[in-house]
Amino acid sequence: xxxxxxxxxxxxxxxxxxxxxxxxxxxxxxxxxxxxxxxxxxxxxxxxxxxxxxxxxxxxxxxxxxxxxxxxxxxxxxxxxxxxxxxxxxxxxxxxxxxxxxxxxxxxxxxxxxxxxxxxxxxxxxxxxxxxxxxxxxxxxxxxxxxxxxxxxxxxxxxxxxxxxxxxxxxxxxxxxxxxxxxxxxxxxxxxxxxxxxxxxxxxxxxxxxxxxxxxxxxxxxxxxxxxxxxxxxxxxxxxxxxxxxxxxxxxxxxxxxxxxxxxxxxxxxxxxxxxxxxxxxxxxxxxxxxxxx
Ligand SMILES: Cc1ncc(COP(=O)(O)O)c(C=O)c1O
Numbered sequence: 001x002x003x004x005x006x007x008x009x010x011x012x013x014x015x016x017x018x019x020x021x022x023x024x025x026x027x028x029x030x031x032x033x034x035x036x037x038x039x040x041x042x043x044x045x046x047x048x049x050x051x052x053x054x055x056x057x058x059x060x061x062x063x064x065x066x067x068x069x070x071x072x073x074x075x076x077x078x079x080x081x082x083x084x085x086x087x088x089x090x091x092x093x094x095x096x097x098x099x100x101x102x103x104x105x106x107x108x109x110x111x112x113x114x115x116x117x118x119x120x121x122x123x124x125x126x127x128x129x130x131x132x133x134x135x136x137x138x139x140x141x142x143x144x145x146x147x148x149x150x151x152x153x154x155x156x157x158x159x160x161x162x163x164x165x166x167x168x169x170x171x172x173x174x175x176x177x178x179x180x181x182x183x184x185x186x187x188x189x190x191x192x193x194x195x196x197x198x199x200x201x202x203x204x205x206x207x208x209x210x211x212x213x214x215x216x217x218x219x220x221x222x223x224x225x226x227x228x229x230x231x232x233x234x235x236x237x238x239x240x241x242x243x244x245x246x247x248x249x250x251x252x253x254x255x256x257x258x259x260x261x262x263x264x265x266x267x268x269x270x271x272x273x274x275x276x277x278x279x280x281x282x283x284x285x286x287x288x289x290x291x292x293x294x
Pocket of ligand 1: 111138192220222249
């Protein structure tokens, strides 16, 4: 029996929620997506903060096709020099401050968060983590641990230990950043929690307290990055530079790509004791990097 796409979706595709009558998409271009019934939709959801340059932007499509004529996956991450990867790295670092001069590519936002948390532990030798109520940072175990919504994570305990949660913009967090705190992870503007702007002074106090205690300030710009806050990166709105920056979503213009970025001194920690401190097979895929570069 020949099943329709709708039937396969319904009976055989595992999804994280019950979608009662999903639309079937046959094509997407610019701000539009088109269903099998010929209906045109304006894609206001934008793939959840991914399609910042629209669907199938001609420059992105050309870059992908050009790269496909050369090579796709060659080797696990970081062993060969691959032009799309290094050129994208350079493009990023010349648009970032000096202390964010080393880019580690991964495949997704959750992986960028995982890498950032691990890196903060290695740099500081500490375990304490601070996060915020209502924050969303991804669905893997580490990212879930720093997610500020008890209902979403309770069924998956035990999660990472030694994490405390505070309300966004609440001064209580400042005194709780101590010499046992490895990192504080936050979106400089909370997104999933409802587009909550930071109080500027509060954000600057967090930066100051992190400097005083040697705590890593991690900015999750997975949703905010690449122009969504009006600047290329959201931290530019506040003049507060993080120690580690997480990117993904719109970075690959529709291709899967993420990154965590810090200083080369910090990143060096991942190369020894133990070696191979963070590994990815597909991170920084050359086709995704070519799309991102375009
Ligand atoms: C702020 C933020 N961080 C991390 C993630 C996780 O990204 P991904 O779904 O690519 O793993 C998301 C996804 O929505 C996000 O909005």
